[in-house]
Amino acid sequence: xxxxxxxxxVAGFGRFGGMFAxxxxxxxxSPGLPGDYLRIAFYKLTLEKCSLESRISFGSFFAHPSAVxxxxxxxxxxxxxxxxxxxxxxxxxxxxxxxxxxxxHPRDASGNIGGASEGExxxxxxxxxxxxxxxxIIMAPVGARxxxxxxxxxxxPVEDGVxxxxxxxxxIKGASVASPE
Numbered sequence: 001x002x003x004x005x006x007x008x009x010v011a012g013f014g015r016f017g018g019m020f021a022x023x024x025x026x027x028x029x030s031p032g033l034p035g036d037y038l039r040i041a042f043y044k045l046t047l048e049k050c051s052l053e054s055r056i057s058f059g060s061f062f063a064h065p066s067a068v069x070x071x072x073x074x075x076x077x078x079x080x081x082x083x084x085x086x087x088x089x090x091x092x093x094x095x096x097x098x099x100x101x102x103x104x105h106p107r108d109a110s111g112n113i114g115g116a117s118e119g120e121x122x123x124x125x126x127x128x129x130x131x132x133x134x135x136x137i138i139m140a141p142v143g144a145r146x147x148x149x150x151x152x153x154x155x156x157p158v159e160d161g162v163x164x165x166x167x168x169x170x171x172i173k174g175a176s177v178a179s180p181e
Contacts, residue, residue, distance in 0.1 A: 003038055007027055011065075020046060021063065029059065031058060040055065047067050047069065048068050049068040049069065050069040051072070051088075053072050055074050057075060057079075058078075059077045060077060060081070061079075061080065064100065066083045067086075072089045073089070074092065075096075076096065076134070079092060079094065079095065079097065079098075082098055084098045084126060085124070087129070087144065090126055090129065093150070096132050096134070096135065096136050096138070099124070100124065101121055101122035101124065126138065127142060127160065137154065139153070146158055146159070146163070147162075147163045148164055149164065151167070
């Protein structure tokens with residue numbers, strides 16, 4: 001916590017957006033186990049809620065201080081996470097992106113793309129006991145005890161207790177899949 005405190009102060013404990021992004025990215029590049037401890041301590045001091053029992057690997061960072069990290073969460077390397085709530089015991093593989101919704105950069109009547117200041121942001125919920133596979137892109141809520149396959153793109157909510165894969169994601173095993181009998 002002592003080593004994270006200066007970065008938390010620079011970020012205004014999560015209240016200074018630009019400085020939060022700078023400090024989060026610096027902490028993301030701290031190597032090894034000491035870097036893992038630095039990141040989790042920094043986020044304990046700056047995010048809305050963060051458990052010290054969790055682990056955030058090298059290269060991963062949160063883009064918004066409004067995020068919540070439950071207990072015993074694992075986040076692999078090189079993940080970029082927006083405004084999200086991650087449930088207890090969820091594991092997130094490397095290179096996963098959790099965006100703050102699907103409408104962050106709208107187009108105007110002429111078809112020109114707008115900036116993030118004009119966009120619609122939402123907090124993405126990922127339930128407890130989930131597995132999010134490598135390089136998945138999450139833009140909608142994921143239910144509890146759900147597995148999202150590697151490379152999947154989640155554009156619509158995924159229910160509890162299923163396995164979902166593909167782009168766009170589709171359920172291949174679980175409550176909404178008919179039995180082969």
